[in-house]
Amino acid sequence: MIGLVIVSHSRKLAEGLCELTNQLSQGKVKILPAGGMEDGSLGTDATRIMDAIQEADSGDGVLIIADLGSAILSSDMAIEMLDENKKSKIVIADAPFVEGGVAAAVEASLGSDLNKVKEAAEGAKELKKIFK
Amino acid sequence: MTINSAIVIDIIKSIAKTLAENKEYLTELDSAIGDADHGINMDRGFNTVLTKLPSLEGKDIGTILKTVGMTLVSTVGGASGPLYGTAFMRAGQAVAGKNEIDEKDILTIFEAALQGIKERGKAVAGEKTMIDALEPALKSYRDAVDNNIGLAEALNRAVDAAKEGMEYTKNIIATKGRASYLGERSIGHQDPGATSSYLLLQAAARVVNSL
Numbered sequence: 001m002i003g004l005v006i007v008s009h010s011r012k013l014a015e016g017l018c019e020l021t022n023q024l025s026q027g028k029v030k031i032l033p034a035g036g037m038e039d040g041s042l043g044t045d046a047t048r049i050m051d052a053i054q055e056a057d058s059g060d061g062v063l064i065i066a067d068l069g070s071a072i073l074s075s076d077m078a079i080e081m082l083d084e085n086k087k088s089k090i091v092i093a094d095a096p097f098v099e100g101g102v103a104a105a106v107e108a109s110l111g112s113d114l115n116k117v118k119e120a121a122e123g124a125k126e127l128k129k130i131f132k
Numbered sequence: 133m134t135i136n137s138a139i140v141i142d143i144i145k146s147i148a149k150t151l152a153e154n155k156e157y158l159t160e161l162d163s164a165i166g167d168a169d170h171g172i173n174m175d176r177g178f179n180t181v182l183t184k185l186p187s188l189e190g191k192d193i194g195t196i197l198k199t200v201g202m203t204l205v206s207t208v209g210g211a212s213g214p215l216y217g218t219a220f221m222r223a224g225q226a227v228a229g230k231n232e233i234d235e236k237d238i239l240t241i242f243e244a245a246l247q248g249i250k251e252r253g254k255a256v257a258g259e260k261t262m263i264d265a266l267e268p269a270l271k272s273y274r275d276a277v278d279n280n281i282g283l284a285e286a287l288n289r290a291v292d293a294a295k296e297g298m299e300y301t302k303n304i305i306a307t308k309g310r311a312s313y314l315g316e317r318s319i320g321h322q323d324p325g326a327t328s329s330y331l332l333l334q335a336a337a338r339v340v341n342s343l
Contacts (some may be wrong), residue, residue, distance in 0.1 A: 028252070043173070043209020047202075068312060073252060074259035077205060077214040 002108040003030040004118045006101060007049055007066040007075050011036035017065070017098060021105035028109040032056045044070045049078035053090055059115040061089035065101040065121060093119055099124035103118030133284045133343070134232045140193050141185055143339045144200060147209065148178035149258035150335040158331075162324040165311035170324040172193055177216070192231050197241075198224030211309060212325060215249050215262065222248035235283040242270050242290075253308060260318060262308040262325035269333055287337040292337035294330040301326045 004021065008014040021031050031053040037043040037080025049064075056062045064075045072092060079090050091114065093100055100121035107120035134283065135143075151158075151174045158171030167228045176224055188196045201220030205213055226244035246266050257267045272293035276286035301323035306312045311323070 038206070041209065042169075045206045045209070045214070046214055047206040070209070070214065073211050073214040074205075076252065077218065101325050 001028060001058055001111060002060050002114055003032070003062045004101070004104055004108060005049065005052045005056050005064045005075075006031065006033050006035070007044060007052075007064055007071045007098070008033075008035040009044055009067060009069075009071060011040060013067065013097075018099050024102055025105035025109035030056045030058065031105060040047050040117040044074035045072040046081065049075055050081050050116045053078060053082065053130055057086070057089070061091070063104050063108070063114065063117050063121060064090065064092040065095060065097060065104060066092055067097050089114060091113060093118050093121035095121035095124055096102070099127050103127075106121055133239070133340075134234050135193075135283075135340070136232050137191060137193050137196060138189075139343070140233075140341065141188065141198050143336045144178075144181060144185065144196070146279050146335040146339045147332050150295075150331050151175050151178050154328075154331055158324050158328055161322055161327055164321045165314055165318050166324060167307060167310050169208070170212065170328065173208045173210045173212060174216075174328055177204045177213065180191040191284035192229050192251050193233055194224045194226075194228035194230060196224070197221070197227070199226075211253070212262075212328070215252055215325075218248040218252040230332050233284055238283070239274060239277050242273060246270055255308050258304060258306045260301045260304050260309050260311060260323045260326070262323070262329040264304075265294040265297040265321065265326040265329040268297040269329075282343050284337070284343070287340050288332070291333050291337045294326075294333050298322060298326040298330040301322070 006017045014033035018031050018033045032055050034049040034052040037045050052101045053062050066072050066075050074093050079087055103124040104117050105120035107117045155171035155175040159168055160168035162168050181200050197220050201217045205217030221242040222244040226240045227233055255261050255263055257263050269290040273286050273290040276289045306318040311318045
């Protein structure tokens, strides 16, 4: 099963999205937060992200849901620091943080492969929230 | 002139001192167009680097630079963490195992570092970033090395070019990072990343000039 890593500048934001996505995927998916710095301040830390990726990976791959800016740069860097044979199965979704995270968690809970989970997350960009 | 591991450590100390002295200044620049944390972030990163230096004494220059890079990656916090982190790590790879480097090795370091920043940030010159200080600095340094004018003078020319590049960032629109949300309103403000890059080079040149 595909694992998820939630990367945010804020520890609380990452943990909050984990809480939400865990409930929506009924606890079936490994979802790890990598938010903020080690000391709790705002920021992103490539080594913490790398640790979360390794914990979330059951061998099938990991999708990263990141907020913005340095969250993307640090995630890129975390992937680069992994073993060569693992790198190809770790990707970052170009997706909205909350909606993309939820869509990815639900898709992953159905046992879909990495491509499908990524597509689900990125498809959340088109999601309509209000119907009139 | 050659630079050994001990001098490299002195250069890192000089960079940390310069960044500490300019912490408020960098944060002030960043509060105009960014998220007001660049000075704090860089100072936090290099302060942690300082705590690692005693364990790096006697190590080769590649190891020293790589350790600095790894430390910045996990302590800076903002985009400059992965950017400067990548720069130092690539620089370390470029001189792996060496205990002494000359001006040609420093050219290799400089090229690898800038290439790393460009790849990590998917950025080029003219986007109001640290590249606008570093790219002209590299060009001046390379020209100086090609003309055999000596390491200290080559570095001084690089610092002058970085200063000019840093000042030029006032005139352009940001298209990368938080400042890009401001669009044309970013004009008139000097880029904090270009400024810290200039300060870094200046701190390095100061040590070499004192040798």
